[in-house]
Amino acid sequence: MHYVKDYLNSLKEGNLLGFECNSCKHRWLTIQNFCPNCGSHDIKDTYLSKRGKIVTYTILDVVPTNFKDKAPYAIAIIELEDGSRIQARIENIKDKDLLGRDVTFEKGDEEGLLFKLE
Amino acid sequence: MKNVYVAGVGMTNFGKSERLGRELALEAAISAIEDAGIEPKDIDATYVSSAFGIGENQVHVGPLINSALGIPDRPSLTIESACSGSSAAFHEAYVALSSGFYNIALVVGYEKLTMNSTPENTRLFAMASDFWYEGLNGVTFPGLYALMATAHMNKYGTSEEMLGSIAIKNHRNGFYNPKAHFRKIIDMDTYLKSPVVAYPLKLYDSCPFSDGAAAIILINEDAKIKKSELVKVLASVRSGSMAALQDRNDYTGIPGAKIASEKAYKYSKTSPEMISFAEVHDCFTIAEVMAMEDIGFFKKGDGGKASLEGITQFDGKKPVNPSGGLKAKGHPVSATGIAQIVEIYDQMLFRVDKNRQVSNPEIGLTHNVGATGGSVTINIFRRLK
Numbered sequence: 001m002h003y004v005k006d007y008l009n010s011l012k013e014g015n016l017l018g019f020e021c022n023s024c025k026h027r028w029l030t031i032q033n034f035c036p037n038c039g040s041h042d043i044k045d046t047y048l049s050k051r052g053k054i055v056t057y058t059i060l061d062v063v064p065t066n067f068k069d070k071a072p073y074a075i076a077i078i079e080l081e082d083g084s085r086i087q088a089r090i091e092n093i094k095d096k097d098l099l100g101r102d103v104t105f106e107k108g109d110e111e112g113l114l115f116k117l118e
Numbered sequence: 119m120k121n122v123y124v125a126g127v128g129m130t131n132f133g134k135s136e137r138l139g140r141e142l143a144l145e146a147a148i149s150a151i152e153d154a155g156i157e158p159k160d161i162d163a164t165y166v167s168s169a170f171g172i173g174e175n176q177v178h179v180g181p182l183i184n185s186a187l188g189i190p191d192r193p194s195l196t197i198e199s200a201c202s203g204s205s206a207a208f209h210e211a212y213v214a215l216s217s218g219f220y221n222i223a224l225v226v227g228y229e230k231l232t233m234n235s236t237p238e239n240t241r242l243f244a245m246a247s248d249f250w251y252e253g254l255n256g257v258t259f260p261g262l263y264a265l266m267a268t269a270h271m272n273k274y275g276t277s278e279e280m281l282g283s284i285a286i287k288n289h290r291n292g293f294y295n296p297k298a299h300f301r302k303i304i305d306m307d308t309y310l311k312s313p314v315v316a317y318p319l320k321l322y323d324s325c326p327f328s329d330g331a332a333a334i335i336l337i338n339e340d341a342k343i344k345k346s347e348l349v350k351v352l353a354s355v356r357s358g359s360m361a362a363l364q365d366r367n368d369y370t371g372i373p374g375a376k377i378a379s380e381k382a383y384k385y386s387k388t389s390p391e392m393i394s395f396a397e398v399h400d401c402f403t404i405a406e407v408m409a410m411e412d413i414g415f416f417k418k419g420d421g422g423k424a425s426l427e428g429i430t431q432f433d434g435k436k437p438v439n440p441s442g443g444l445k446a447k448g449h450p451v452s453a454t455g456i457a458q459i460v461e462i463y464d465q466m467l468f469r470v471d472k473n474r475q476v477s478n479p480e481i482g483l484t485h486n487v488g489a490t491g492g493s494v495t496i497n498i499f500r501r502l503k
């Protein structure tokens with residue numbers, strides 16, 4: 001079982017460190033020590049897949065002070081190929097209709113998780 | 119359990135204020151004490167809520183309020199629950215009074231935000247998300263609700279005009295509320311042309327950052343007070359949802375709101391059909407749609423349509439947010455939950471402007487959400503004749 005710090009380090013190595021439930025095989029990213037699907041505590045560390053589809057999204061014009069230079073950018077909830085769901089930022093948005101679009105992991109650092117449109 | 123009643127209310131103007139948060143809280147507290155016809159020394163315990171006190175270099179505000187009221191020996195509790203702090207404070211007071219441990223409580227919520235720029239407040243508010251998995255990526259609160267809006271619009275065909283009808287209604291009601299942040303009537307064209315904040319949400323879908331405070335005096339049946347105009351608390355229920363949006367199965371509603379309202383109906387022996395009017399957490403127009411569906415006023419997916427049809431106008435079949443809601447009345451986050459109860463009380467005493475007075479305010483409901491639903495409070499109140 002890992003901590004947020006290990007997750008942030010995994011991003012720098014180009015990986016998405018998450019969890020998998022040994023009981024129901026549910027996979028997720030956030031620090032939950034009990035399976036969000038079945039409640040089991042029998043969980044393990046795992047790397048999540050790095051490709052997926054946009055399930056829902058927004059495009060932000062008004063952004064926090066520290067993201068001023070990046071606006072507008074999208075924030076999406078992405079269903080990865082292994083079924084887990086994550087949230088990431090997507091930059092260089094030209095098209096407003098992003099539902100169902102294929103995306104891949106670009107990088108992760110102190111500005112969180114960045115995916116790109118395929 | 120002992121019966122619990124709201125015995126008096128107070129509220130500052132919502133909007134931009136030059137005053138300190140603690141001064142606003144004190145003003146609201148004193149009005150509630152006067153309205154209830156009691157003295158500060160009658161108060162057994164004080165419950166205070168604020169979320170961003172740190173921005174004013176001031177936390178632990180409970181003792182400041184009690185000291186200023188001349189009752190420094192009374193216990194105080196200072197509570198944070200994102201945008202639902204004073205509802206959480208209300209609930210704790212309700213639990214203590216219904217158990218009989220205390221008989222009279224002061225509950226006050228306040229926030230002071232307008233000294234910060236919008237990007238700075240936006241950054242601060244993102245701290246109420248699951249920060250390392252949401253806020254860190256650059257998401258904002260309008261953004262989190264926009265994720266829900268996209269999902270709702272896509273799944274149920276909720277349209278821009280439907281969302282617009284909520285903004286127009288709440289601005290209209292706010293126009294007749296002398297304490298509202300915005301007293302400005304808007305039309306559909308103004309709504310549609312307003313700048314995008316977090317696509318698909320625009321300026322007029324959003325509540326503002328407001329300063330303000332609201333307070334109530336809550337009593338149980340053993341309290342000895344003279345005032346007879348009381349509003350009975352039929353139920354106060356809190357629940358929650360997975361903190362990060364990505365960890366939920368569905369983004370078109372708030373699971374904790376559904377759970378809390380179902381319990382609240384059960385405890386109060388009421389049903390959505392029996393509720394005369396509601397104050398709901400419309401931090402964004404889509405949040406009012408989801409609220410009305412989660413509390414069972416309308417079938418899942420029908421909230422937007424119901425609003426466009428006018429059912430939720432103050433003189434419609436199911437009035438929602440006759441105060442102007444967070445949208446127009448304003449959203450000094452930790453003041454909001456109590457401000458909703460102030461509206462229920464004032465409506466039940468028939469003391470609001472006739473242009474937003476609900477005709478038959480027998481049973482009222484408040485729905486207050488912290489962050490994206492990590493915390494939810496549902497309260498149900500009854501008018502006493």
Ligand SMILES: CC(C)(COP(=O)(O)OP(=O)(O)OC[C@H]1O[C@@H](n2cnc3c(N)ncnc32)[C@H](O)[C@@H]1OP(=O)(O)O)[C@@H](O)C(=O)NCCC(=O)NCCS
Pocket residue numbers: 062201236240243259260300315320321322324325326327401449489
């Ligand atoms: C919507 C929002 C981005 C607007 O901020 P902004 O663009 O910086 O707006 P400003 O404060 O510069 O105000 C510009 C004008 O719009 C008005 N205005 C500001 N916010 C408004 C709102 N929400 N609705 C309507 N009008 C608004 C101002 O009064 C001002 O009018 P004026 O020029 O006539 O004086 C900001 O209020 C916001 O982020 N709100 C959401 C708050 C939030 O997330 N709360 C938590 C909810 S869970």
Ligand SMILES: [Zn+2]
Pocket residue numbers: 021022023024025026035036037038039040
């Ligand atoms: Zn499981």
